[in-house]
Amino acid sequence: MSLKRLRLAVDDLLVRFAEKFATQKLKHLFLLNNCDMAISILKEAGEEAKELRRYFEEKLESNLVSFVDELLMEYFGDLIKFVKNHISEDLISYTECPNIADVEPVVKNFAVKWRTALELMHNEVVTCCSNFVSGMAILKAAMAQLLNDYNRLSECVKMIPGGSSLNRNLVSITSISYEIRKYSRTL
Known part of the structure; x- marks a missing residue:
């Protein structure tokens, strides 16, 4: 069996198994963990498996991005939705012009729950x-x-x-960065 046929068979099997999970987040997590395992095995195979390893690395990266999106939506959904719906990437224009009534609940909710949500997110990933x-x-x-x-x-x-x-409800970027650094060291 050629490596290409093996890749197709493994890929098909992983996708079919992933479909058994109830949520998109769990599907992406399953694929992440299994692509990571495939990469580890293929690293030991040497140069002949380099192309196959690259394929699984790309698949791992795309599932990582999707998993991160799902993870953030779970813990910071109102913030993520607001930013996607209202603010352009360049911060210069708005996709939809927000007003104070739109922003206030997002800011206040984040201020109340961000530390706990970071901890829960960290624990889940670990x-x-x-x-x-x-x-x-x-x-x-x-x-x-x-x-x-x-x-x-x-x-x-x-x-x-x-x-x-x-302004009194906004959490400083420095405070968030400090907490992020704490979790980065403990993983």
């Missing part, structure tokens, strides 16, 4: 990942995305008329 390095990559990607989205929200608040009234 217990779900079969590989320390992959777990660290997932956690770093999730926390970097969270920091980026929260920064975009903070900048949005500054630009909204009357947004300064929410």
